[in-house]
Amino acid sequence: MAGFISRKLSNSFEGALAGGGDPATSPLYVFGPFLKLIVVAGVAQVTFGATIWLAVFTVVMVSAMYRQVMGWITDGSGGSGLAEEEFGGWAVKINAGITVIEYTLTFLVSMAALVTFVADRATEFGIPLNQSLFGIQYRTFLAIGLSIFTGWLVNLGPKAAAKAFGPATAAVLLLLWVMIFATIFQLGFHIPDFQLKAFTGDYLHFTLGGYARILALMTGIEIFANLVAAYDGTRMEKSRKAFGSLLIIMGTTALTMIIVGPAILEVSRGTVTSEISVFTQTMNALLPPWASYLGTLIGIAVLLSASAAAAQGVQNLALGLRYRHYVTATMGQRNRYDVAGRPVWLMILVIGICFLFFGTHEETYLALYAAGVFILLSMTGWAACKRLLREDREKFSFGKTASLVGTAIAALLTSGATFIIFEERFFEGAWIYLLLVPALYIAFTYFRKKLGSPPSVEERLGAIISEQRFFPTSLRELKLDEVPFQKIVVPLDGSSLAEQVIATARAFAREYGAELEIVSVEDGNADESVHLTDAQIAEQASELKIYMGLVSSLIRGDGLKVETHYRRGEPSGEIDAVCREISADLIIMTTRGKFEFGQLMTKSMAQRVVQKTSTPTLLIRPTNNWRSRRSEFKRILVALDGSEEAEMVLPYIRAFANQFASRVLLFSVPEGSESEGYDEKIKQYLDGIAEALRNDGIEIFTYVTGSGPARTILAVSEEEKIDLIMMSSHGRGGVERSDQIPIGSVAEKVVSETPCPVFLLPLRRGDLASRRLPEEADSNASRPLNDGSEEE
Numbered sequence: 001m002a003g004f005i006s007r008k009l010s011n012s013f014e015g016a017l018a019g020g021g022d023p024a025t026s027p028l029y030v031f032g033p034f035l036k037l038i039v040v041a042g043v044a045q046v047t048f049g050a051t052i053w054l055a056v057f058t059v060v061m062v063s064a065m066y067r068q069v070m071g072w073i074t075d076g077s078g079g080s081g082l083a084e085e086e087f088g089g090w091a092v093k094i095n096a097g098i099t100v101i102e103y104t105l106t107f108l109v110s111m112a113a114l115v116t117f118v119a120d121r122a123t124e125f126g127i128p129l130n131q132s133l134f135g136i137q138y139r140t141f142l143a144i145g146l147s148i149f150t151g152w153l154v155n156l157g158p159k160a161a162a163k164a165f166g167p168a169t170a171a172v173l174l175l176l177w178v179m180i181f182a183t184i185f186q187l188g189f190h191i192p193d194f195q196l197k198a199f200t201g202d203y204l205h206f207t208l209g210g211y212a213r214i215l216a217l218m219t220g221i222e223i224f225a226n227l228v229a230a231y232d233g234t235r236m237e238k239s240r241k242a243f244g245s246l247l248i249i250m251g252t253t254a255l256t257m258i259i260v261g262p263a264i265l266e267v268s269r270g271t272v273t274s275e276i277s278v279f280t281q282t283m284n285a286l287l288p289p290w291a292s293y294l295g296t297l298i299g300i301a302v303l304l305s306a307s308a309a310a311a312q313g314v315q316n317l318a319l320g321l322r323y324r325h326y327v328t329a330t331m332g333q334r335n336r337y338d339v340a341g342r343p344v345w346l347m348i349l350v351i352g353i354c355f356l357f358f359g360t361h362e363e364t365y366l367a368l369y370a371a372g373v374f375i376l377l378s379m380t381g382w383a384a385c386k387r388l389l390r391e392d393r394e395k396f397s398f399g400k401t402a403s404l405v406g407t408a409i410a411a412l413l414t415s416g417a418t419f420i421i422f423e424e425r426f427f428e429g430a431w432i433y434l435l436l437v438p439a440l441y442i443a444f445t446y447f448r449k450k451l452g453s454p455p456s457v458e459e460r461l462g463a464i465i466s467e468q469r470f471f472p473t474s475l476r477e478l479k480l481d482e483v484p485f486q487k488i489v490v491p492l493d494g495s496s497l498a499e500q501v502i503a504t505a506r507a508f509a510r511e512y513g514a515e516l517e518i519v520s521v522e523d524g525n526a527d528e529s530v531h532l533t534d535a536q537i538a539e540q541a542s543e544l545k546i547y548m549g550l551v552s553s554l555i556r557g558d559g560l561k562v563e564t565h566y567r568r569g570e571p572s573g574e575i576d577a578v579c580r581e582i583s584a585d586l587i588i589m590t591t592r593g594k595f596e597f598g599q600l601m602t603k604s605m606a607q608r609v610v611q612k613t614s615t616p617t618l619l620i621r622p623t624n625n626w627r628s629r630r631s632e633f634k635r636i637l638v639a640l641d642g643s644e645e646a647e648m649v650l651p652y653i654r655a656f657a658n659q660f661a662s663r664v665l666l667f668s669v670p671e672g673s674e675s676e677g678y679d680e681k682i683k684q685y686l687d688g689i690a691e692a693l694r695n696d697g698i699e700i701f702t703y704v705t706g707s708g709p710a711r712t713i714l715a716v717s718e719e720e721k722i723d724l725i726m727m728s729s730h731g732r733g734g735v736e737r738s739d740q741i742p743i744g745s746v747a748e749k750v751v752s753e754t755p756c757p758v759f760l761l762p763l764r765r766g767d768l769a770s771r772r773l774p775e776e777a778d779s780n781a782s783r784p785l786n787d788g789s790e791e792e
Helices: 012-019 021-028 031-041 044-072 078-087 089-124 138-154 158-162 165-187 201-218 235-268 278-286 289-323 342-358 363-394 398-428 431-451 456-465 502-512 534-556 571-582 605-612 650-660 678-694 709-719 745-753
Strands: 487-491 515-523 561-569 586-590 617-620 635-639 663-668 699-704 724-729 758-762
Touching (some): 012 235, 021 235, 031 235, 031 278, 031 363, 044 078, 044 201, 044 363, 078 089, 078 363, 089 138, 089 278, 089 289, 089 342, 089 363, 089 431, 138 289, 138 342, 165 235, 201 363, 201 398, 278 289, 342 363, 363 398, 487 502, 487 571, 502 534, 502 586, 502 650, 515 534, 515 571, 605 758, 635 709, 650 678, 650 724, 650 758, 709 745, 724 745, 745 758
Parallel strands (some): 487 515, 635 663, 635 724, 663 699, 724 758
16 A cells, blocks of 8 residues: 555665654653653662663564564554454454554653653743643643644645654654764763662562653554555565564664663753753753754654654544444544544544643653553454464474464563553553543444444455554555455346356356355245245245255356355345355346336345445346356446545455456546536546556556436447446445435446446445545535436
């Protein structure tokens, strides 16, 4: 997937700059709370070194654990993707709940640290930011103002917020290395002493307390597992480059702790309670005045970018949860800049309240911040252990056993750190996790149950989007390694019409290695079925099962996997029920083309299924035209109307085009606006999508013409001898269904009259918000091209 990077990342250093801003900033603020604890208590001489080395050892072991994760999970979902694979759906909701809190705390800590840097320099110039007005410090007003500015900036879209990420990360890395060399040059090479005495008696409390405070240096380490998908190369090359990025950032952080840490300790003796932070004092002591002030500016820039990244993480999390049906569509609705704005403003409101009531000193929030990070790291660690244990049982090797031992140590360290943090800071705010995480879990469960399971492509897109902090979230820029056509449902009723689909279904099963799911339904609502005896019903069932057995035997003869499902009831409802039960990825079925909406009883079976299901459906209408029975799709027409609903079909374009070496025609009809230059904007919109698809090696063209969407689609498909038409339809899907809601009328007319197969992606009405075409400001000009009605 392309991130805020216009191209794939080619090496580890690029990845370090793209995603390393959050962990690289940690040395700027973790020393203050740590040193206040041990210096004031007079135990720093004994406990400082032990705490530093314990933290560095934790970094090393967790980094080694992530090397495993990066090799397994390459789609961008990272550690949460692994936890979901190993533990199931409950892990998704726990992860999401903690991540909501984590992004808020990331913003709080980064903004508070930023204001501390500003206050340090303001104090030197006699500006009283630490004084109060009506009981509120001036720095609080500054923090709230900068928070509002950051939220506004992030809601202008990914490109506006992203411009500072790479340069700010590069600058802070340079600052840390300058501090390392300045320390060695001025004070010599000294590393912290490790004293076992630190783990005895009264010292143990301060050693572990300092450990709990300084562990915030590991915040953001998980981002590199999410970056894997942004690199070029094979899976192995991607994971290797991502791990290289992690080593650059965490290696720099660890060296700063080991080499610069003792210097910060010496500078802080006697001044740890000063109004100026210990890092600023150390810069003043080690660097020339101009370099020290430049360091402050760099710190402010990188902390501001870290705050922006947290806000963007909330945007993407809301979008991902919306796609996965864990929140309402309203929470994930995109604004005119193609980002989810409401969650950011909600977070800014919470942050403003926190600053007003709890202050703007980073130590207030730091331990809570680390607590959430280590809960997530613990889940990833135990998920990795579970996977390695399973692999070791399947095929024993010393290498896997060694990896299992190392990963288990990492999991124990992170779990132990979580316990220490909660024990240390439970009454200082850690209890909030025990309140908010269950509440969010219940909320996510409620909405998932109410909205129903999403189509597989939305599920997967949501899993990837929710884990991104430094990536754009436009569907045209997101790329899945593959659309998982693993289970294909084929409804059969014994008729020759229904059997026309078998050849296409077999072709798909061969191409994708999918399992075919034969579904036959005895219509329990039919007039002739109402008066049947139990014996007659059993005889009908036996005949249908024999028929399914014959068909499945024929398919298995080709070496394909097949399962059969017999049901009795209303056919369309039972077909959809099977799809939901087995998490089907595609339905392939025939249609007579009678998509008419005069009365409920005149609806075709295919129409009823499309209305009810949220599973992508390939409709085949057998005719005398040879194109109606194509099972290889060399020429594909994709209908787009400028809405996000239509763009949901994009991952499937990649799947079909890459599998069948297809030529793709992106098509749109310039209806819906009278504004000047609208046709050109539509063309630019299509060209932008085409460019992203061409980067995948797909032969693709764009075409804007016509006046009526349905009739133009039919005319162009005939003109270009199209083998497959792909489009989204505005069905209902989910738990709250209604047979009275029709699919879009453009889709209706196309299916009724085209001779070639039609791929329909059913979408819930209101589930996805339409969005504006690029660079449009006029609300009238931003209407989707297809408003659900055919003007013919």
